[in-house]
Amino acid sequence: MQHYFLNQPLAIDQVVAIPSLIKKHWLKVMRAVDGTKAEFVDDAQNVFIGELINSQIEPAIKIIESKPFNAELPFSITIACGVAKNDKADWMVRKATEMGVDRIIFFAGDWSIAKWQPNRVNKKLERLNTIALSAAEQSHRNRVPVVEYQAKLNTIVSADYDQKVVAYEESAKAGEESMLHQTVNQMQPNDSMVAVFGPEGGISPREIELLTDQQVQPVGLGPRILRTETAPLYLLAAISAFSELS
Amino acid sequence: MQHYFLNQPLAIDQVVAIPSLIKKHWLKVMRAVDGTKAEFVDDAQNVFIGELINSQIEPAIKIIESKPFNAELPFSITIACGVAKNDKADWMVRKATEMGVDRIIFFAGDWSIAKWQPNRVNKKLERLNTIALSAAEQSHRNRVPVVEYQAKLNTIVSADYDQKVVAYEESAKAGEESMLHQTVNQMQPNDSMVAVFGPEGGISPREIELLTDQQVQPVGLGPRILRTETAPLYLLAAISAFSELS
Incomplete structure (x- = not known):
């Protein structure tokens, strides 16, 4: 699953516009389609699963669940x-x-x-x-x-x-x-x-x-x-x- | 100090011909001259210090001392x-x-x-x-x-x-x-x-x-x-x- 950083607060059910760099990579390079899931990290280092919606008209991310996960060193x-x-x-x-x-x-x-x-x-x-x-x-x-x-x-x-x-x-x-x-x-x-x-x-x-x-x-x-x-x-x-x- | 591998037994006072790859690197690239020292490892992983002799005519290595040193992992x-x-x-x-x-x-x-x-x-x-x-x-x-x-x-x-x-x-x-x-x-x-x-x-x-x-x-x-x-x-x-x- 792809993993992207969104520099903003996130919450379940929120719909988020896709920043252009992520749009380019996720949609063009990785060929994501409606329903494709990815991990999104908010501005407080929390990880969420989101899915691509409305890809043909105005692509956006719908945040669907939280994924508590810490990959950081303790220091x-x-x-x-x-x-x-x-x-x-x-x-x-x-x-x-x-x-x-x-x-x-x-x-x-x-x-x-x-x-x-x-x-x-x-x-x-x-x-x-x-x-x-x-x-x-x-x-x-x-x-x-x-x-x-x-x-x-x-x-x-x-x-x-x-x-x-x-x-x-x-x-x-x-x-x-x-x-x-x-x-x-x-x-x-x-x-x-x-x-x-x-x-x-x-x-x-x-x-x-x-x-x-x-x-x-x-x-x-x-x-x-x-x-x-x-x-x-x-x-x-x-x-x-x-x-x-x- | 340069460090080279010689695939042969070595002993103090021994004079050793310089393999061509080492000659190229040590004399040409590193510009070693008579008396320049380097480390030489024998075929049993022992390290010696040797110096360049006779560089103008028939370059060779004279082994001058042993340098007990182990840089290998224990496994x-x-x-x-x-x-x-x-x-x-x-x-x-x-x-x-x-x-x-x-x-x-x-x-x-x-x-x-x-x-x-x-x-x-x-x-x-x-x-x-x-x-x-x-x-x-x-x-x-x-x-x-x-x-x-x-x-x-x-x-x-x-x-x-x-x-x-x-x-x-x-x-x-x-x-x-x-x-x-x-x-x-x-x-x-x-x-x-x-x-x-x-x-x-x-x-x-x-x-x-x-x-x-x-x-x-x-x-x-x-x-x-x-x-x-x-x-x-x-x-x-x-x-x-x-x-x-x-």
């Missing part, structure tokens, strides 16, 4: 990672959305190899947020992650989160293996975490000092060296394993 | 998944290698949407094994995963493994959440597991019967719907989290 996880080239950024946003991320913030690291030109940032974010929407539909999420850009790491890690961690290669090399598990065990439902991942060029000494000043906890992600775009997925899967499969 | 994990289109298969092999897989077997599922033509299988496997080698070098593994093809799922799941699991979407929908953790907890170091993932078209009733007959355990991978190529990575990260980070 709100923000991934902050150094800017990446187009295809890697696309890929990471898509997969992190499948794995339950709440927010992705790309930042310009001191040693970033990829650069985002200031006049291209909005265009890139628009593209990445479209990818996040489509991946959230496919993985039947209750909410759509937000993709943002911050010029400075400082602004990210000085914000208010319950837990702050950084995936630091030196921690992995030093055999640090238990801090992520310990951190997740301390978290309560709805707690927030920001997890920082350096860009491909690595994290600079200045940035490490900044992270240390902000009490950001270094965590190891196992003994294998993970690429910049793979490490956030490992972290999300590990948090899910510790909190949803244990 | 031997085989991923069996329905054949996928080129880019998804490439991507999955690369990322599963980073995450510690031991063997990847693609199979032609009853409901596979992608098909591998019989006369193209060898060419595809050659390409995928090259990707696995390169990813194993980058993630500093002790061994290179093997990528294979089997026409029948039956041949795969009737083979001898300590644990056999299948990621079955219906298990996830039914809220099954603890079997993977329980299974991993039962495993001893060096135990083997095969994990089956259906193709994009899903697993057929005939295949489910076959899996049930072979006592393959259905496991849920959390409440979000993961794409065919993402699910194996989630499983590998979860196994690493349960066994390496706990």
Whole structure:
């Protein structure tokens, strides 16, 4: 069954106009006809089953029942990672959305190899947020992650989160293996975490000092060296394993 | 430091000829010069540091010290998944290698949407094994995963493994959440597991019967719907989290 986000309150028996993007996908690509059902998420993350009505004249959705379902991680996880080239950024946003991320913030690291030109940032974010929407539909999420850009790491890690961690290669090399598990065990439902991942060029000494000043906890992600775009997925899967499969 | 696999026994002070692929990458791409060091893995998964000597005349590697290091998962994990289109298969092999897989077997599922033509299988496997080698070098593994093809799922799941699991979407929908953790907890170091993932078209009733007959355990991978190529990575990260980070 298809799964779409409607940014409005919903109730049973309500008839809702179909936003044009959903109309295009559901009617044209998926060939929905009168009576075809789909899942619709309201603006408070509740899921409903709705069916297509009046498709020949003025297509609309009739909400027919509630479908209580929560596909969200118990915590709100923000991934902050150094800017990446187009295809890697696309890929990471898509997969992190499948794995339950709440927010992705790309930042310009001191040693970033990829650069985002200031006049291209909005265009890139628009593209990445479209990818996040489509991946959230496919993985039947209750909410759509937000993709943002911050010029400075400082602004990210000085914000208010319950837990702050950084995936630091030196921690992995030093055999640090238990801090992520310990951190997740301390978290309560709805707690927030920001997890920082350096860009491909690595994290600079200045940035490490900044992270240390902000009490950001270094965590190891196992003994294998993970690429910049793979490490956030490992972290999300590990948090899910510790909190949803244990 | 670069990391390469030499399929031979190694010992300190030994001088080794450089295989042509390594020569091309290390000398041409990475511009190694006399005295440049790299890691070399022998045929028994031991890691050594070696340096380049005699680069102007007849380049060779001199093994200078042992570097005891194990980046392997404590278990031997085989991923069996329905054949996928080129880019998804490439991507999955690369990322599963980073995450510690031991063997990847693609199979032609009853409901596979992608098909591998019989006369193209060898060419595809050659390409995928090259990707696995390169990813194993980058993630500093002790061994290179093997990528294979089997026409029948039956041949795969009737083979001898300590644990056999299948990621079955219906298990996830039914809220099954603890079997993977329980299974991993039962495993001893060096135990083997095969994990089956259906193709994009899903697993057929005939295949489910076959899996049930072979006592393959259905496991849920959390409440979000993961794409065919993402699910194996989630499983590998979860196994690493349960066994390496706990």
